[in-house]
Amino acid sequence: MQTFGWWARPTGFLDRCRRRYGKRFTVRLAAQDPFIVISDPAEIKQVFTAPPDVLHPGEGTRILEPIVGPNSILLLDEGAHMAQRKLVLPAFHGERMRGLESMIAEVTREQIDSWPRDELTPIHPRMQRLTLEVILAAVFGVRTGERLGPLRESLTAMLDFGMNPLSLLPPARRAPFGRGPWARFLKVRARTDELIYGEIKDRRDRQDEGGSEIINSLIAAYHEDGSPMSDVEIHDELLTLLVAGHETTATQLAWTIERLTREPRVLSALVEAVDEGEGDPYLTAVIRESLRLRPVLLNAAPRTVKKPVEIGGIVYEPRVHMLASAWLVQHDSDIYPEPYAFRPERFLESDPGTYTWIPFGGGRRRCVGASFAQLEMAIVLRELLRTTEIRAGAEGPEATRRRAITVTPGRGAETILTGR
């Protein structure tokens, strides 16, 4: 019953458990060690700041290894994780991100111009296309030239496998004679790898370290012992960023549109703010409120207990998973009055708290793309509202639907755009 609730009705299930058992409870899913769901900010802080050898977030993401490769920052723990994270983080520093801004705006404009007007349009698939173009451009830049087309194609196919992790089940499930999803996956992966390694080699040969694109930042990154990142490391982190940065942002944007079109008061305040000029606090508040009310990942990455650890007065033994729930803490009426209302004003009054607003997780595993994602969301919303009027395709809110690990709008955020 718990497994069914968890997968089929994820938000309702979490709400119901909290009503029945309080802010902390245990969930037992078929064939897995127990998950301890926590939502008290003091306990979330303990989980996010526990020493790296005590809690291991990397263990829960192993299923992604065939896509992202063994060096991915997502899969590692302790020293190895921190070493990779230090190599990746400079790509997201303020100055580099500013260098990416005009490119993101350009890609966004092109995409939005191509969206249909005056007809019912599910906005989620459009956003998926848009964020894929943005992340490809941010990672590879525009100078990739003729490799970009084939790369887009093979990456889309790879990412589809990521959305259906069952197709990545271990080799025992492989179909014989090179058929079946696993064989197809291996073929797509070989093609993608060829393109990515080709791109890394070309850039090394050209000593092409200028530009703000992320691949250049990795080529220019050095380990603490002074050695450069290997091609394999660069490849693995690039795929990690493509996988982690595409679907999440698309879905969060789709939810933001879905919420805005149901809240005329918020929508008109936002349109007014956007019309008035750039860099407005109301837009930032809308984005934060969307991430609070509809976090696309309901929980931070599960942290597997490796050594006995005390959290909130209870000692947990190895193998159980600690799960800090963004959904629950962000819908806690002790912290957010009227937690189910879409009220961006709450973030005009105060900034989000480190342990009460956790759509990007926290501690040394906090999402490396958090600023990038919020910048991209701001650019997309500004561009969309500047050029179109948006309204809901149907009355009433869209239900939440689970899609792999994200929670998406049930009907794909059906919207009608009209030119302004």
Ligand code: HEM
């Ligand atoms: C709205 C969009 C996004 C959301 C809601 C989101 C959310 C998250 C969450 C919840 C985590 C786990 C953090 C934890 O357990 O403490 C995470 C990790 C991560 N995210 Fe994001 N993310 C988004 C966009 C992005 C983008 C655009 C990128 C890259 C370009 C990215 C790259 C990563 C990476 C590499 C990690 C792993 C960090 C580590 O393990 O050290 N994400 N993200």
